[in-house]
Amino acid sequence: MNDTVLHAIRTRRVARALTDAPVGHDQLRAVLDSARYAPHAGNRRLHRYVVATQPSLLRAVRMVSPGMLQRPTAAIVVCVDWEQVHNYGFSPANPGPYIDVGTAAATLLLAAHSIGLGAGPVTSFSRTALATILKLPAGVRPELIVCLGHAATEQPPAMRRQGGPGWDDLIQWERG
Amino acid sequence: MTAETEDESVRVLDEGGAVELLAYLVTAARTQVDEAAEYAPMRLLTAAGRLAEMAEPNASARLRPLLREIRQGCSETAVQAGDPAGYVERLDALCRTVAEYLVRSLGLDGPP
Numbered sequence: 001m002n003d004t005v006l007h008a009i010r011t012r013r014v015a016r017a018l019t020d021a022p023v024g025h026d027q028l029r030a031v032l033d034s035a036r037y038a039p040h041a042g043n044r045r046l047h048r049y050v051v052a053t054q055p056s057l058l059r060a061v062r063m064v065s066p067g068m069l070q071r072p073t074a075a076i077v078v079c080v081d082w083e084q085v086h087n088y089g090f091s092p093a094n095p096g097p098y099i100d101v102g103t104a105a106a107t108l109l110l111a112a113h114s115i116g117l118g119a120g121p122v123t124s125f126s127r128t129a130l131a132t133i134l135k136l137p138a139g140v141r142p143e144l145i146v147c148l149g150h151a152a153t154e155q156p157p158a159m160r161r162q163g164g165p166g167w168d169d170l171i172q173w174e175r176g
Numbered sequence: 177m178t179a180e181t182e183d184e185s186v187r188v189l190d191e192g193g194a195v196e197l198l199a200y201l202v203t204a205a206r207t208q209v210d211e212a213a214e215y216a217p218m219r220l221l222t223a224a225g226r227l228a229e230m231a232e233p234n235a236s237a238r239l240r241p242l243l244r245e246i247r248q249g250c251s252e253t254a255v256q257a258g259d260p261a262g263y264v265e266r267l268d269a270l271c272r273t274v275a276e277y278l279v280r281s282l283g284l285d286g287p288p
Contacts, residue, residue, distance in 0.1 A: 157253055
């Protein structure tokens with residue numbers, strides 16, 4: 001059995017500390033292109049991807065993103081084109097566009113890991129401030145940032161919680 | 177003023193650093209509206225840690241140990257649920273350290 005993909009899934013970690021080393025253009029392109037292959041319901045192309053590599057732009061992005069602990073040398077901002085979502089006929093309560101942000105993010109993170117980059121998702125940021133900084137068109141809202149770089153040797157500890165259910169407790173087999 | 181003087185009035189933060197913290201605090205206020213309550217102390221501690229990191233290079237010799245303690249005491253990934261009792265104890269210890277610095281630096285432990 002070829003377990004290359006499973007191995008990549010199991011060894012991927014969120015990189016919360018990154019070095020100053022830049023991400024190569026080809027590496028960035030490879031990560032970015034992976035999102036094309038993410039499972040998006042209906043292949044509707046309702047998402048937009050904004051790439052930031054300029055240090056001053058990345059600094060501004062980090063300033064308005066309290067959840068961004070790392071200092072990335074590149075970032076991909078996954079956005080939803082809400083005007084297109086509306087035109088497509090989705091109701092505002094439909095979770096589909098958010099679900100597809102998640103599948104895109106998982107794919108981007110795994111792609112980064114597969115080529116040796118460190119990566120971490122950030123959702124704690126001001127949508128309004130980030131849209132302004134990135135000069136996004138009206139109706140396009142940033143929903144998730146994938147930070148990219150080279151993982152530092154020392155990482156902050158992972159977030160730990162006491163108690164709570166075990167993994168198997170979260171799984172239901174067949175009817176409950 | 178850039179040099180340490182008798183009254184320890186030293187400029188420890190440049191405008192760029194101040195703007196960075198300002199942006200962090202304002203946007204954290206907004207994101208906190210939608211985030212779990214346990215993130216609030218974590219965000220404040222991150223701000224304290226960043227302020228300490230920015231201030232340390234220009235801080236007086238008297239202040240530097242406090243800044244180091246704050247940075248070491250501010251784990252950016254610790255949340256209360258990880259160790260509820262220990263979390264509060266560490267915060268109290270940090271508060272005590274800050275208060276002890278204030279007592280010393282403001283000369284409060286001498287005669288009134």
